[in-house]
Amino acid sequence: YYVFEGKERRPKLGEFPQISIDEARRVAGDWRKLIARGTDPSAERQQRRVAPIVNDLCDHYLKHHAEKRYKGGTLESVRSLIRLFVRPALGPLRVADVTPVHVNKMLERIAGGGFTVLKADGSRRPCKPSQISANRTRAYLSKAFNLAEGASLKWRPRYSNPCRDPETVHFVERKRRKYLEGSEFKALFVALQHEAETYPERVAALLCSLFCGSRITEMAVLRHDCFEI
Numbered sequence: 001y002y003v004f005e006g007k008e009r010r011p012k013l014g015e016f017p018q019i020s021i022d023e024a025r026r027v028a029g030d031w032r033k034l035i036a037r038g039t040d041p042s043a044e045r046q047q048r049r050v051a052p053i054v055n056d057l058c059d060h061y062l063k064h065h066a067e068k069r070y071k072g073g074t075l076e077s078v079r080s081l082i083r084l085f086v087r088p089a090l091g092p093l094r095v096a097d098v099t100p101v102h103v104n105k106m107l108e109r110i111a112g113g114g115f116t117v118l119k120a121d122g123s124r125r126p127c128k129p130s131q132i133s134a135n136r137t138r139a140y141l142s143k144a145f146n147l148a149e150g151a152s153l154k155w156r157p158r159y160s161n162p163c164r165d166p167e168t169v170h171f172v173e174r175k176r177r178k179y180l181e182g183s184e185f186k187a188l189f190v191a192l193q194h195e196a197e198t199y200p201e202r203v204a205a206l207l208c209s210l211f212c213g214s215r216i217t218e219m220a221v222l223r224h225d226c227f228e229i
Helices: 021-036 041-049 054-069 072-090 100-112 131-149 184-196 200-212 216-220
Strands: 002-004 007-009 116-118 124-126
Touching (some): 100 131
16 A cells, blocks of 8 residues: 555455466555556556547547548548458557567458458458559558557557557559550540540540640640641
């Protein structure tokens, strides 16, 4: 027992025999040193017990940031990444305890297809390996940890975001290009002919871009006097 700032503390060190008498004496001795330095170890331990976990941070991020800033497919993508990867991997951890090592393990599992998803029949199937999903998860989680460092939460020290650490994994994405092949050319022009009845100007701009090799932004600002007839 001890008194700290006028309040009596009666902390419980542990159950015997899980903690021995000698170990209890050693812990009590360490606590006496902390108390002498002006620290209340019992209060710190109680704060850790009620400290917010990553699941709490995900709920806060979705409610106060994602749902206000994202819409449609983007919002569904954020919810899906958090549900499939972040909550299973990091959800029970305290926000203040998450390190780049925890984040890297999660990202490598995503890239390697190490997660599973629940099917309608109750069975589980492996998620498809995806470095792109890993990078997106890292970006959204990084914003969540920025909120955790903010003045309104103070769940982590400033500039301690584990997703922004130089050692945190970031996969290099290859640019994806798809060129038309075979019957796809015919299907494209059939679709454009159909849309031309409703949006003739837009179809004309697309055709000009296709045949002239110009950018869409260039076509958007063209005037009639730009053409020689």
